[in-house]
Amino acid sequence: MMYVPSYFEFVNSAKLLSGDYALENIASEMNLLGSVRPIILSDATLEKIGSVKLLTDALAKGGMRPSSVYTDIPLDSSIEKVNEIAVIYRERNADGIIALGGGSVIDTAKGLRMLISQGGRDIMRYVGSEMLNKGQNVPFAAIPTTSGTGSEATGVAVIKDGERKVKLEFISSFLLPDIAVLDVRVLESMPPRITALTGLDALTHAIEAYSCLQKNPISQCYAISAIKLIMANLEQALRKPKDKKARISMAIASYIAGAAFSNSMVGIVHAIGHSVGGVCSVAHGEAMTILLPVCMRYNRDYAKEDYSELLLYLSSPDVYASTDAAARADKAIAVVEDFIAKIKESAPIATRLSERGVMKSDFEEIAIRAMNDGALIVNPRNADKDDILKILDEAF
Amino acid sequence: MKAFLKTTVCSVVLHVLYRALKVLVRKDSRIRHEFSSFKDGFTIRITLSTEGPSVVMRKEAGRLSWIKEAEGEDLELKFKSIDSAFLVFTGMMGISRAYAEHRITVKGDIADVMTLVRMIDIAEAYLFPRIMSKRVLRAVPSKERSSLSVYRMVLLGF
Ligand SMILES: [Fe+2]
Numbered sequence: 416m417m418y419v420p421s422y423f424e425f426v427n428s429a430k431l432l433s434g435d436y437a438l439e440n441i442a443s444e445m446n447l448l449g450s451v452r453p454i455i456l457s458d459a460t461l462e463k464i465g466s467v468k469l470l471t472d473a474l475a476k477g478g479m480r481p482s483s484v485y486t487d488i489p490l491d492s493s494i495e496k497v498n499e500i501a502v503i504y505r506e507r508n509a510d511g512i513i514a515l516g517g518g519s520v521i522d523t524a525k526g527l528r529m530l531i532s533q534g535g536r537d538i539m540r541y542v543g544s545e546m547l548n549k550g551q552n553v554p555f556a557a558i559p560t561t562s563g564t565g566s567e568a569t570g571v572a573v574i575k576d577g578e579r580k581v582k583l584e585f586i587s588s589f590l591l592p593d594i595a596v597l598d599v600r601v602l603e604s605m606p607p608r609i610t611a612l613t614g615l616d617a618l619t620h621a622i623e624a625y626s627c628l629q630k631n632p633i634s635q636c637y638a639i640s641a642i643k644l645i646m647a648n649l650e651q652a653l654r655k656p657k658d659k660k661a662r663i664s665m666a667i668a669s670y671i672a673g674a675a676f677s678n679s680m681v682g683i684v685h686a687i688g689h690s691v692g693g694v695c696s697v698a699h700g701e702a703m704t705i706l707l708p709v710c711m712r713y714n715r716d717y718a719k720e721d722y723s724e725l726l727l728y729l730s731s732p733d734v735y736a737s738t739d740a741a742a743r744a745d746k747a748i749a750v751v752e753d754f755i756a757k758i759k760e761s762a763p764i765a766t767r768l769s770e771r772g773v774m775k776s777d778f779e780e781i782a783i784r785a786m787n788d789g790a791l792i793v794n795p796r797n798a799d800k801d802d803i804l805k806i807l808d809e810a811f
Numbered sequence: 812m813k814a815f816l817k818t819t820v821c822s823v824v825l826h827v828l829y830r831a832l833k834v835l836v837r838k839d840s841r842i843r844h845e846f847s848s849f850k851d852g853f854t855i856r857i858t859l860s861t862e863g864p865s866v867v868m869r870k871e872a873g874r875l876s877w878i879k880e881a882e883g884e885d886l887e888l889k890f891k892s893i894d895s896a897f898l899v900f901t902g903m904m905g906i907s908r909a910y911a912e913h914r915i916t917v918k919g920d921i922a923d924v925m926t927l928v929r930m931i932d933i934a935e936a937y938l939f940p941r942i943m944s945k946r947v948l949r950a951v952p953s954k955e956r957s958s959l960s961v962y963r964m965v966l967l968g969f
Binding site: 420422423424542543544545546581583584586628629680786787788789791792793795796797799 | 887889907908910911912913914915916917918919920921922924925926928929948949950
């Protein structure tokens with residue numbers, strides 16, 4: 416039965432441009448929003464493989480010339496980087512932002528957007544949740560080049576404070592891009608490992624959004640669509656990287672899973688996963704892949720109904736119908752585990768913490784950090800430090 | 812209930828909560844441990860609604876103090892409406908749930924919010940009857956001493 420919370424909020428204000436010639440439509444959409452000379456943010460790899468040129472050519476066709484193209488964004492962007500780009504933005508008199516890249520580039524762009532619209536030189540002042548007003552209008556388009564973080568659909572930016580070496584979270588619906596653009600031409604060069612890990616990250620977003628405390632009829636509906644798309648397309652995207660339909664389907668899945676979790680938030684998989692990443696530099700998607708089944712087992716008795724329902728979308732109507740109602744939640748977890756195992760056959764990904772050099776001596780620090788992660792607040796089952804240590808042990 | 816009444820109730824409960832935290836920072840090992848992660852001088856503001864009153868607490872020489880007026884707090888939790896604050900301060904909703912439901916805006920680091928929320932959850936286990944905590948919290952923290960002794964220290968100071 417559909418769960419209706421006593422109160423919830425939902426926002427997904429980005430306009431989505433998805434499919435053939437999506438890049439070519441950006442100029443016109445940005446014009447409508449009042450931008451004629453945006454700054455382009457991307458990274459060195461995307462510049463090297465020609466994705467940035469693809470974008471600037473597409474913009475040129477629409478008569479748009481960017482005020483500058485900035486591609487010096489590292490994988491792990493920082494507050495300092497955002498502040499630095501803001502200087503360039505103002506110097507060049509840019510009037511909008513187009514971000515082309517993975518999570519780090521898009522989060523950097525969100526930080527820049529916030530700093531420009533709020534004014535000032537340092538985004539540190541704006542750390543927090545929902546405390547910003549809209550500020551000055553800064554048209555912002557995001558073009559993801561991986562299919563997993565869903566950052567193009569979320570009102571969250573996670574940016575490192577390089578000095579204190581901690582990740583800071585910015586939450587505001589005004590961080591949402593005005594336009595999200597999904598175009599296979601910038602997605603098909605994704606290597607198998609990234610395709611696999613980002614795809615499984617998106618699956619985690621959908622499963623956590625579906626079962627966490629802030630679930631609601633809209634986010635659950637988004638989560639279901641994302642799960643269906645991922646189960647039907649991730650393997651194909653790995654087998655045939657140039658398969659357009661599989662690629663765009665994964666991009667859509669990532670986008671809607673992002674919209675789902677931006678509203679109902681993610682839970683314990685992310686709380687622990689962020690910390691595993693922070694302490695041991697395990698890639699985000701990999702931490703998700705390793706932790707998802709273990710955490711689902713931890714949550715099972717508290718999310719039983721949700722997991723049972725998800726079995727239908729994770730498998731097939733036949734499997735769902737032939738599984739005893741009481742066994743569906745367990746079956747759903749088993750299906751997720753099998754799916755990850757199958758993905759592992761076509762891409763070099765880890766499924767245990769020990770495979771990625773995490774040591775048992777890291778557990779204490781990981782658990783302490785996970786306890787301070789906001790994602791823990793909406794997990795269906797409460798977790799204290801000992802619970803987290805047990806989960807880490809099981810995932811080792 | 813009228814808004815000013817809700818505001819009054821919330822202000823009173825918030826004051827009791829502050830007194831309880833002040834006591835428990837010394838008397839409860841877990842709250843002491845959580846509190847130790849705040850640096851000295853760390854200032855917390857809790858604002859009851861957009862236009863509502865706010866209280867400011869600060870860690871001073873390892874203790875929790877009530878501050879009359881302060882600017883530049885390290886952490887501010889602001890309820891979007893007095894009605895949401897009322898749900899929390901009358902024990903009808905856990906503070907973590909209120910945060911999850913977007914009833915609270917935060918200025919500052921979410922990690923600090925998590926610490927404060929855990930402190931408040933434990934404090935509420937002393938202040939509210941167990942049946943209430945059980946309804947609003949996913950797991951009710953245990954108590955290291957009796958609620959009566961905490962209330963005595965909160966109200967009478969010994
Ligand atoms: Fe994620």
